[in-house]
Amino acid sequence: MTSDPVLVAERVVRGFGGVRAVDVEHLTVERGTITALIGPNGAGKTTLFNVLTGFDRADGGRWSFDGTDVTGLPAHRIARLGMVRTFQLTRVLGRLTVLENMLVGARHQPGETLRRALVPALWKGKRAADVDRARELLDRFALGAKAGDHAASLSGGQRKLLEMARALMNEPTLVMLDEPMAGVNPALARSLLDHITALRDEGRTVLFVEHDLHLVKSVSDRVVVMAQGAVVTEGAPDTVLRDPAVVDAYLGAHHDTDLREIIARETARETAGETAEETG
């Protein structure tokens, strides 16, 4: 297979005070694939997302998207190039309706400039086409019946779906999903995975952050493992997830210890701590 990367990042560094939150030597995302970014809490996954999408500044490094150097570009310009992200904590527009949430996601709407806003003839056609596309996507994401409701009335899982659907309104080349399955019930997680697969099948590239190794294994074409800001390893899911170094980095060295033992040990430690406090 010839390499056709849609995203290439070199030596991307981001520090907070003395801590190097991100220090990625090299990262590529191949076009038309699903790449999972995994790693323990605090590994720098979200910070890397923020830096690459322009929501945070980098201290060093270069990265390009679809052949264009986008290093240091403002977030909205990166998004316009076709690299659209979602957020770990969903950001739906609560006091707008579900349909309005979708419409605001559309790109190339001429009526969004002040000059054309006052001439409905210039934007009505595009708006009608957007409404059709929005309804289609809402049906696909099982939100069709909710189109007229305020987005704030949606459940947590529905908000995840809406955010993903809204990102699709933007017709992105690369969809970056920050923990799309976090806090979602297993049935919905399953359907989110199906949606992610469908994105690839319609020709988009997906990069997503996830914790659950089993979920990652079932959908991703490639897995990138981060720990302490750096990329530890990357490759096909089967190889990577069997790598003992990954399992250790990700789950800790005690992942195969019986949970009851750990709890007993923690309880003992806490009791000891409390006794010490009382005497102290």
Place this chain on the structure above:
Amino acid sequence: MDILLTSLQQIMSPVTAAYALAAIGLNLHFGFTGLLNFGHAGFLAIGAYGFAISVAVLDLPVVVALLVAVALAVLFALLIGIPTLRLRADYLAIVTIAASEIIRFTVNSSVLAGLTGGAQGINNNEAMGNSYSQAFKDANPFDAGRVEIGPWVFTATQLWAAILTWVVVAVVAALVWALMRSPWGLVLKGIREDEHALTSLGKNVRLYKTQSLIIGGVIGALAGIMLVLPSTVAPGDFNSRLTFNLFTVLLLGGAATILGPVLGAIVFWVLLQASDGLIQLGERGGWLGGFADASQLRFTLVGIVLVVLIVFRPQGMLGDRKELAFDDK
């Protein structure tokens, strides 16, 4: 009965129209874009002074004076917007309240008295030949004398002022309606809800916020001109109480609605006038025990009404209660 009639006459007053217009501008900032502008009085002052100085001191034609007022408001919006709109919302609140106070102290200072009249303000005296509203009076199509409409009697000037100002309010309200139903307006409302989400969808959030600040500010400046047209320009009128009265008007009527600011301004002034009448009645009857400053009581009454409103109808008179049910967005 007299109290009721005089109170209702406030509906036609150009001051009420000026408040309605100013609140429409504030609504664009606060209600639709989520910008915390606590210095709207500054925009009104800039409009009033820019216009009055251009006409009365610099002898410029009215049209040029209007353009000067608008240009100054745009400049003021850029000046406070460029450094603060990239920051969190609360910084804009701090900067706007400070900037409007700077404007007030500047026009109040004796250094610029040649232009602004310092603490005296700018007279609007036809006899002395320095009236800035002469052109407006000359354009009056009504014959001098009194006009009766129902139980109310207006002078020709009053009627002309009422019609002119309310037409401006209607035109601007229609303009804001047209803007807010457009995709541009939808982006503004989206920014109010979550600006990061809009950035992630490729919208230039700072550009939209700057546009909103400028348009709302220019509307505020026009309201400032309307406010001083029938009277004089006095620096004390543009203190932060004006800003907070405008917020009262906006919350009364309902933020993020088109007609909320208009209805709010009418209710605000009718209530203020009614409480004034009642207090005067009380004073004459000697029921108030000779309060030194009974006229200040009316703002207390307005305050009580506002509290009652916030408790029982927090969305304002025209707002949508459902929208308030989700404050945990």
